[in-house]
Amino acid sequence: MRIGLLETGEPPGDLLDIYGSYSSMFEALLGPGYAYRVYDVQKGELPADPAENDAYIVTGSAAGVYDPLPWIAPLKAFLRQARGETPLVGVCFGHQIMAEAFGGKVVKSDKGWGVGLHAYEVAAQAPWMDAARQVAVPASHQDQVVALPPGARVLAGSAFTPYGVLAYDDAKAISMQFHPEFSPAYAKALIEARRGSRFTDEQADAAIASLSGPNDRERMAAWIARFLAQETQG
Template identity: 60%
Template sequence: MPSTKIGILETGGPPRELAERFGDYAAMMRRMLGEGYAYATYDVADALPATPEEQDAYIVTGSPAGVYEDHAWIEQLIGWLRQAKGRAKLVGICFGHQVMAEAFGGRVAQSDKGWGIGLHRYQLHERTEWMDHAAAIAIPVSHQDQIVELPPFSRIVGGSDFCRVGILAYEDQPAISFQCHPEFEPAFAKALIEARRDRLPDPDAAIASLDQPDDRERVAGWIRRFLDGLAAERS
């Protein structure tokens, strides 16, 4: 049976010294999802897929940029996502979560709560077919922007007091998105905080939080089940 074709829409990358140690965001996505998929990576600042049908599904990565910034590639990506609606499965991570919301009628802004870093806990409000029995997850985050207006035909699956719109599921297309970073290994998340230490609140506490158990593999399993069209066991 042919492998599911996954297009990784890379919207930015880690600082150069961290990319040399940990790989780029596309590499992190491949490690998160594992084998069993045929991967293709697109640097969205250079080129987007000619048609959504090039791949079965697309993952939109995180980025240092904000969706409201004046970059031609952001406008082009938003236009492409609108074209892709209903024609391929879509998964958004952090910036990907935000740019999908903008593309489909929501709004993103820099949060007055400031930076979210370290390990955060999301409460889960429902269990979709691709999720398991968890009531909450502990997951790395790194963001200062948030979705402040929901796109039509979307619903909040999980979130926190700090970030209400933590996980979205779309009702009018096969699409899900996450504000958190299930692809961030703790060592990378710590190194990223160190690289931004001078502009982050309480970086030492955030770094210490990443020593606690997390649910990265659980969330990766949710994404794999969504991509594969499989329902989770509810035992």
């Protein structure tokens, strides 16, 4: 299976050299059983046609979907073009841009930053999921989806992030607000890099402590893999 990685951001500062790019994190998460192609969306790189790959993953980004950046509108247009034709997976910013492209709304939440290990309660089960009733995965976001697009349904969420995992059954698409591609080590390093600027010491300490708990990154990797297999074989 050919997976196009639509890379919309990169780790800040020296974290890129230490932990690798967001696309490489997805390659590590999903494993070597795929052929990957990376598109630097911030530099204007997008597939000429959705058929270039069998599926696409949209990564996280420090940008907001509402920012006046020249690459935002073309990415939305590509997602609308691919909708229903090529399986799509969106993570964090990818979750948000997919919701916006399909008719939902994203804002900078007045709840503030969601950071550390976040647990979502499973509200509905799709065929590619297992019987887990809760999933805990590293998160790092301030923006949130606040209005669902037409055709979207909530698979999992929390009081802090009600629209945590979405499925678009008619669009061959799923998305999630948390970051299964983030290892706990990278998630902790990212918090430290933002300590005192985006997070207070108290917030940073609590988030870092939470990341020592068990997480469901491998479960989410299996869910994504089964979703991609289901949609590309269908």
